[in-house]
Amino acid sequence: MAMAPMNIGMLSSSNQCTTHAMSCLVFIAVVMSWVQNPQLGHAQEPAAEIRAQAPEENGSPPEPTVAPTPDPWLRATALLEKHCYECHSPDNQEGNLNLQKYDTIESIVGDRHMWDTVRQRVFAGEMPPRDHEPMPVEDRQWLAEWVTVTFRDIACQGKPQPGPNPLRRLNRNQYSNSIRDLLGIHFDAGHSLPIDGAGGEGFDNAAETLFLSPIHGEKYLEAAKEALDYSAKDESSRRQIFNTFPDDKTPAEEAAKSVISRFAKRAYRRPPTDGEIEKLMKLYRAGVERQYTYEQAVYYALQGVLVSPQFLFLTEPTIDAAEPQPIDAYSFATRLSYFLWDSTPDKELLERAADGSILKEEVYRDQVVRMLNSPKVRPMAESFIGQWLGTREIGRQIKPDGGMFPQFDDELAAAFREEPVLMFQHILKENRSIIEFVDSDYIFVNGETYGFYGLKENRPENLVQNLVRCQLPPGHIRGGVITMAGPLTVSSYPNRTSPVIRGKWVLETILGATPPTPPPNVDPLSEKPEDTAGKTLRQRLELHRQNPTCASCHAALDPIGFGLENFDAIGRYREKDNGLPIDASGQLTSGETFQNATELKKLVLERKDQFVRHFTIKMLGYGLGRGLVDSDYCIVDQLVADLKQHDYKIHRLIFGILQSPAMQLRPPTTPTPPPTTQATNP
């Protein structure tokens, strides 16, 4: 794949796309060889794996070192013929589906929805049905991935596409942060709003899952009143809002209009229209009629601003066009601000939007650096990392057993949540390599976790409650998120470790490979005293794996977890389990072996391209506030290639995301077909 600097135009090179499909398949094969089985195409062989890691240069496909890949199309149609055509034929059309009619890639691409269903049902093992000859699991996975890759590949061939641009409501955090900035108050205005769930790439800022319930209207009204009440009682907040007061020269109405327009501009993130101002002035006048004082009447109008959909939704002007259009300056400033600050654009961003300069690369790059150096980056850091790693819920939904871990108190929980946030902020601020998330020679500790981590050297001065950076001695087992106490706690049961969950956590969270679901009615991992006596957890799990059904998945999951067995359920280092010495060695399905967590981390590092790709997907999904679609994966490929050339520096990733068609363009406003919201139950 070419290493051209990021720009919109380069995504359309058709030459790349043929290699894209190839490298994607290889990539998947590499992940899959870790996950479950070594039979996906031929690409799982070690040579192919090395090939996938090797830098690709000048856009030419890498030289195959083993026999050439059979044409994926031929393999796919052969599988379909063998397992599917019998029922899904022109004559039978079971389930109203004739698979034989799809005789070219184009015909498949034209029926995206149907093929998504095919992919899902085959992957889940629902098809072929039980009473037919089963499709081997490796073929099922291969076929499912082939469908995915085919769609992504086609999406990269046309003009660069921005992907969908669904209307986003401010989530609870964004609401609180925006009000904080608008009113200049330190008050969590969103505390009484319902908690938002996550969608898309796993974040609660995803447009898809930001639904509204009847309770929201009421809550927004009360929250606005409460916040304005707080502001009215806070001298500096009042000063921030009231830039004008009525006097001899300025009639009250004129002063009010000035204050209200200025506030509405910041709240709506663009200049309000005359009509919008008039509506707010109507409220002001109604207040005056009710005998409110000048300030009371203005606050009353501001209440209108804070419950207006123009504030609560990130609206962008619509354009009637058949082709994607460049984004306008105000919308871009807003996207940038909610991406990096999880909050409303500040004065400077709005000024850069007003003169249109924010759209210039050199201007927004400067702004990004300014924003990343501001303390306002913290809510984003907290939100992104806490949801990516799952550490946000430590001490809340994730609570180790108090009886077994009495030392796990609120302070320790707070430190566990805080550590990855600070690491992320550190990487952002100093423009460091994202590879440090996998392995770093420093960690962040406070007075409590310094001892908890068993550190003896480089104790930072005045170490109390706040976490500070601490240099690790060479070869130390900690460093990076995999051996951080928070993630190790998240991937444990309240009362014991779980090599299975830890293995799954590393695969899913770090390498972006989701293992398949366990088959129903699996044999249990016995916890009877007679079965647990004299055995470590590892030995018991190994017994469990003697069952071949279980072995296929656990061979990929458990070894990774075994490598982390030197850490107990709250991430403390230990050398014994159940009184017996811990064996933290293991072998991956690829055949590579390791002796302990440090060596395991090295093997993960050798797969850094997978990590980089996964991290990129997460960051892009967060930045866009929605789940990724086919065309976004073209952007992901570009971003990954670009990062590789720039030492994986995080600013490069952020610039790249901002520069991508998904951020720079808006999709055409073709009328969307109404969703199937017809209730089917009554």
Place this chain on the structure above:
Amino acid sequence: MNIIKNTSLSRRTLLRGVGAALALPWLEAMQVRKLLGSEQENAPSKAPVRMAVLFMPNGVPPKKWTPEGEGAEFKLSPILEPLAAHQKDILVLTQLWNKNSDSGDGHYVKTAGLLTSTTINKTVGVDLNCNGVSMDQVAAQKIGHLTPLPSIELGIEPVAVGIDGVVGYTRVYGAHIAWRGPTSPLAKEINPRLAYERIVRAGQQGGASLQADRSVLDMVMEDAQELQGRLGANDRRRVDEYLESVRALEQRMERLASTQGDPWKPRASYDGMAKPEDAIPKQHLEHCRLMIDLMVLAFQTDTTRVATFMFGNSVSNINFSWLDGVKDAHHSLSHHQNEEDKLRQYEIIAKWHMEQYAYMLERMKSLREGEQSLLENSMVMFGSDLRDGNAHDPHNLPIVLAGQGGGRITTGRHVINSRNTPLANLYLSMLDVMGTPVEKFADSTEKLALEA
């Protein structure tokens, strides 16, 4: 680098600024007005029927659930033991199943589909759809206009973080049993104090602040309608949802302000419950009890007639090791793998839930509404979306219905239905008792007989 303190936000500690504090006139609505003592006499004589659904995640140990015997002569099972004092007020319903939830994954499909009896879309977000309306909302949509709040949704756990990539569902599904429409789950309140304030506020909105609020809402409606015109269909739906929530609030205000006809009045004083503390209780028991008290308060005052409550979300792993004899968390133990020790703990947890149910029934029985008790005028369903948590099976679900529904339910029985009787049949009957009948509900085949 230090923890940055200056961006942290205080919660409710209102900072009184130095200098002249400005009072905002419309804030009077936030203070709870003392009610006059005359509502009781003014209350209409015929008490309405109320309906609550209490959801327990993770199923039950199957061998410890079903009572022995059938009809009026039945012996409570070990889990149902805490209901001994209310045996005459319950209907244990055996062999009901929720057919359309028998697919997808082990939990989310079952939870989100419990009250809709539909199959939800498999998605991490894009086409979130339960393909139906939940049974409680069918009732709320028909009688909700008679009370300040059409329904209340309460729970304990917030939506779990992230999506469940392994099974391919957003966890939003697992946090909602009430669905106003196919794409509109109803957000639930988990903070007792906030839920309390909402209930009290809803019943007491009035005066000058009401007029002020209405002007603001009018403006919002105009803004939203204007915005609608510029959006694609999907986005329009989102703004529509907001518009509806504003409209509902406006209508409520209108009704409360109305002096015509038979305006709504609370059937009892809101003093029946003390205002809960600001923070969410740390103890699970206290948290659940407060939520139950809130449902009782809302029913007793007639602030709403429809309520749902989730003891936990789908796959809930609340740690119950504070219960005698329990060492682990709920979901972990539900995968008991037929080991005696785990089954015993799993049973203790199920039984604990039954104690909370009994507490609610007790409270409702103690409240008089003329000749009857509040319980006699209500239906309180308790259920889980699974039978055995170890098998993720929606056959023969654990379902109990308590209360006489205004005299239309013959309680004190164990009814063994024929195998695979649709749970939706029960919903058909419950909607009938609510006075909000429908012809058919999802896979319903006929009404389940609730009278002996």
